[in-house]
Amino acid sequence: MNAELLHEAEYYQVIDEEQQIIKCTLCPFECELGHKEKGKCKARMNISGKLYSLTYGFTKMQINRIEKQHVLHFFPNSRAQTFMTYNCNLDCVFCPVSDISQVEPETISGKKYPPEQAAMFGLASGSRVMVFGDSEPLVSFEWVRDTAKIAKEKKMKILLRTNGYFNEEPFKEILEYVDAVAIEVKGLDNDDYLRNCGGGNFEHIKKIMKLIYEHGTHLEVSLIIHEKNINNEISAGALAHFLATEISPDIPLHLERLKPAYKVKDLQPTSKDLMEEAFKMAKEAGINFCYIHGIPDHPENNTSCPKCGQLLIKRSSTTTEVLRISLDGRCNNCQTEIYIVMK
Numbered sequence: 001m002n003a004e005l006l007h008e009a010e011y012y013q014v015i016d017e018e019q020q021i022i023k024c025t026l027c028p029f030e031c032e033l034g035h036k037e038k039g040k041c042k043a044r045m046n047i048s049g050k051l052y053s054l055t056y057g058f059t060k061m062q063i064n065r066i067e068k069q070h071v072l073h074f075f076p077n078s079r080a081q082t083f084m085t086y087n088c089n090l091d092c093v094f095c096p097v098s099d100i101s102q103v104e105p106e107t108i109s110g111k112k113y114p115p116e117q118a119a120m121f122g123l124a125s126g127s128r129v130m131v132f133g134d135s136e137p138l139v140s141f142e143w144v145r146d147t148a149k150i151a152k153e154k155k156m157k158i159l160l161r162t163n164g165y166f167n168e169e170p171f172k173e174i175l176e177y178v179d180a181v182a183i184e185v186k187g188l189d190n191d192d193y194l195r196n197c198g199g200g201n202f203e204h205i206k207k208i209m210k211l212i213y214e215h216g217t218h219l220e221v222s223l224i225i226h227e228k229n230i231n232n233e234i235s236a237g238a239l240a241h242f243l244a245t246e247i248s249p250d251i252p253l254h255l256e257r258l259k260p261a262y263k264v265k266d267l268q269p270t271s272k273d274l275m276e277e278a279f280k281m282a283k284e285a286g287i288n289f290c291y292i293h294g295i296p297d298h299p300e301n302n303t304s305c306p307k308c309g310q311l312l313i314k315r316s317s318t319t320t321e322v323l324r325i326s327l328d329g330r331c332n333n334c335q336t337e338i339y340i341v342m343k
């Protein structure tokens with residue numbers, strides 16, 4: 001193992017000092033590891049009884065409009081610098097970035113970015129928002145936290161996109177450094193998670209969503225939909241019902257169209273009919289803001305006031321027009337406060 005790769009990790013316990021057995025406590029898998037064993041995510045490894053992060057500093061970078069992240073109520077129409085870290089604690093059949101989420105860290109080419117340097121890239125790009133996402137940032141917990149901390153001190157706004165399957169203690173810590181979290185829900189029960197992602201627990205992810213909201217951090221949620229056993233209109237209705245009744249009907253819910261990728265390359269994209277049926281069920285369950293993604297220029301990508309129906313933000317695949325909403329997030333027509341971060 002190249003020592004350059006290693007950064008001592010946090011969130012682990014020594015189980016047997018003599019046998020050098022430790023337990024990673026970052027996510028609920030709580031992998032028990034002997035010397036030279038990697039966890040399920042492949043990003044963390046026991047070396048001589050200490051846990052090391054193998055992905056600290058490895059990242060790909062992109063600059064885009066924030067709408068590309070399918071997060072629509074957080075600094076709309078802003079430039080966002082995205083950091084895509086490596087590896088993931090889940091292995092979802094439909095993962096669109098399996099080339100970075102399922103690698104052996106020893107095979108990653110390219111240089112490592114210390115947190116100070118990564119944060120400076122974000123600032124120099126003129127981006128308002130720094131995003132950690134696209135794969136699963138939290139298996140690189142220490143680097144994401146260290147980078148977010150510096151970027152926040154420099155007044156950037158931080159968005160974390162995660163599957164949410166992490167333990168409460170590290171999650172509470174990361175919430176101190178982020179302004180918004182987008183949770184990507186993969187299924188509505190544990191069978192869905194096991195079948196499509198190799199593990200996970202929806203009850204746990206529900207607790208994490210509540211934790212984020214109660215902490216006062218902006219929350220948005222997405223759900224992938226497909227005819228072939230990967231969530232449907234009933235799942236969309238059930239998730240919307242949970243959000244509306246147990247968190248808030250204002251949480252934006254993003255319905256994602258599946259695109260052929262990774263282990264489902266042979267599937268057709270989700271039909272427009274199913275996406276629209278799922279949208280209808282989610283709205284009927286009482287959610288105020290629901291969006292369809294993956295169908296270019298679909299009208300259900302706009303934001304309207306839930307009280308008076310005024311069109312507030314109009315979106316196409318390439319543009320966002322902020323029309324009738326004030327900088328403090330109120331509908332210009334009826335003054336209703338909208339769940340949105342504008343400044």
Ligand code: SF4
Nearest residue numbers: 024027030031039041
């Ligand atoms: S973060 Fe990785 S090593 Fe740690 S418990 Fe989760 S899967 Fe296992």
